[in-house]
Amino acid sequence: MVDSTRTSVPAAYAERLWFGPTGWLCVVGLALVAAISLYPVGRTAAVVAGVLALAVGLAAASAAATRVRVAGGELVAGAAHIPLDLLGDPVALDAAATRAELGPRLDARAHLCLRAWARTAVRVPVLDPADPTPYWVVSTRHPDRLAAALVAGRRRPAAQDG
Numbered sequence: 443m444v445d446s447t448r449t450s451v452p453a454a455y456a457e458r459l460w461f462g463p464t465g466w467l468c469v470v471g472l473a474l475v476a477a478i479s480l481y482p483v484g485r486t487a488a489v490v491a492g493v494l495a496l497a498v499g500l501a502a503a504s505a506a507a508t509r510v511r512v513a514g515g516e517l518v519a520g521a522a523h524i525p526l527d528l529l530g531d532p533v534a535l536d537a538a539a540t541r542a543e544l545g546p547r548l549d550a551r552a553h554l555c556l557r558a559w560a561r562t563a564v565r566v567p568v569l570d571p572a573d574p575t576p577y578w579v580v581s582t583r584h585p586d587r588l589a590a591a592l593v594a595g596r597r598r599p600a601a602q603d604g
Contacts, residue, residue, distance in 0.1 A: 455591030530567035
């Protein structure tokens with residue numbers, strides 16, 4: 443079930459984690475391989491296979507592009523969401539800190555919303571004593587902006603239903 447109230451509130455921060463250049467090259471490369479492999483059958487088959495492989499690759503890329511938002515008093519990372527008032531102070535992580543956070547410092551109970559092509563992240567503690575999740579780590583290409591939006595969102599009351 444989709445909660446339409448979350449999408450009607452303007453986002454204080456919104457990002458879509460699209461593939462990096464390597465990912466897009468892989469999509470195009472796969473389409474070329476499909477076309478080349480069917481070229482001996484015929485030019486038409488090669489073109490159709492290439493176009494279909496490109497369409498499937500673009501659809502897969504779109505599905506893999508996670509959305510990260512701060513809106514309506516919530517942090518939304520992929521399919522998961524949590525109210526901002528249940529979160530502590532966020533920490534913007536550079537690439538080295540993100541690697542450390544996901545390696546030796548990782549708590550197995552943490553909620554992770556990661557994409558390999560976004561090398562930076564934000565770590566946000568969960569303050570809800572009933573929640574066994576100690577913190578979230580969310581991939582982002584703009585960790586400082588996401589952290590600022592989380593802090594600013596906690597200061598403002600959530601939008602009220604009319």
